[in-house]
Amino acid sequence: MTAVLEGDAAQAPEYDEAAIRFLGVLWGEGYLSPGGPEEVDRVIAGIDLQGKRVLDFGCGAGGITLHLAKTYAPADIVGYDVEQPVIDRARAAAASVGLSSVASFVASPPGRLPFQDEQFDVVFSKDAMIHVPDKVALFAELFRVLKPGGVFAASDWLIGHDGEPSPEMQDYIAAEGLSFGMASARRYLQAMAAAGFADATAESRNAWYREVARGELERLKGPLYVAAVAAVGEAYVEKNIRTWTAMQKVLDSGEHCPTHLRGSKPAAGVSP
DSSP states (O other), X not given: OOOOSSSOTTSOOSSOHHHHHHHHHHHOTTOOXXXXXXXXXXXXXXXXXXXOEEEXXXXXXXXXXXXXXXXXXXXXXXXEESOHHHHHHHHHHHHHTTOTTTEEEEEOOSSSOSSOTTOEEEEEEESOGGGOSOHHHHHHHHHHHEEEXXXXXXXXXXXXXXXXXXXXXXXXXXXXTSOOOOOOHHHHHHHHHHHTOXXXXXXXXXXXXXXXXXXXXXXXXTTTHHHHHHHHOHHHHHHHHHHHHHHHHHHHHTOEEEEEEEEEOOOTTOOO
């Protein structure tokens, strides 16, 4: 779930092998965001991917990309990320299940996306845009690579307001230790409108993830603890128990607000 449009491309990856292994134990092999295939299916509900060209922006280790490739029969799907370790994992996973002809993976430094104008019928993203501080630049790029008449569908981690993060949110972000550029639904929708997207919507998923995260924390402390320690070591697991505990506070308050986003690129000759 990593993707940035600006910053230091040479810095150490945020999602290294330890992170990939740990999140694989918690969320499933190849998944770097919660909810598994069921939540992915909810994000794209009602969108026909069959025979379409699809971009998975911030694809991480490729679990979601491969689920879309196996389940929805796109003509091809490209997973994009800025971090090489997750792309290497994704390519290996695609080869292991015989999907390399459908699912390809691209890593490139932050900046302009390495795709042609109007290359994709569908742009998908799952909890990756949080890593992009400049939402206006982000949606301008996603709009550029989307074909006229194409659809954008995503989930992302938003903040529930436009003010300064609360002390509890600051504690949670510090505990994560990741490059979070959180913004409100209002800012996302404004950025989408500025890019030219039509019919933009934002649907809060706080109530859903509030309970899911509570279960994740319980499993991490209980039945998953031994497997997680075997994968990454006790100190790493204990750190993440503290992170999930901090996250639960801002989920319960509503300040941390996972959200589904949807929009479309007007067909040629049609104003947004």
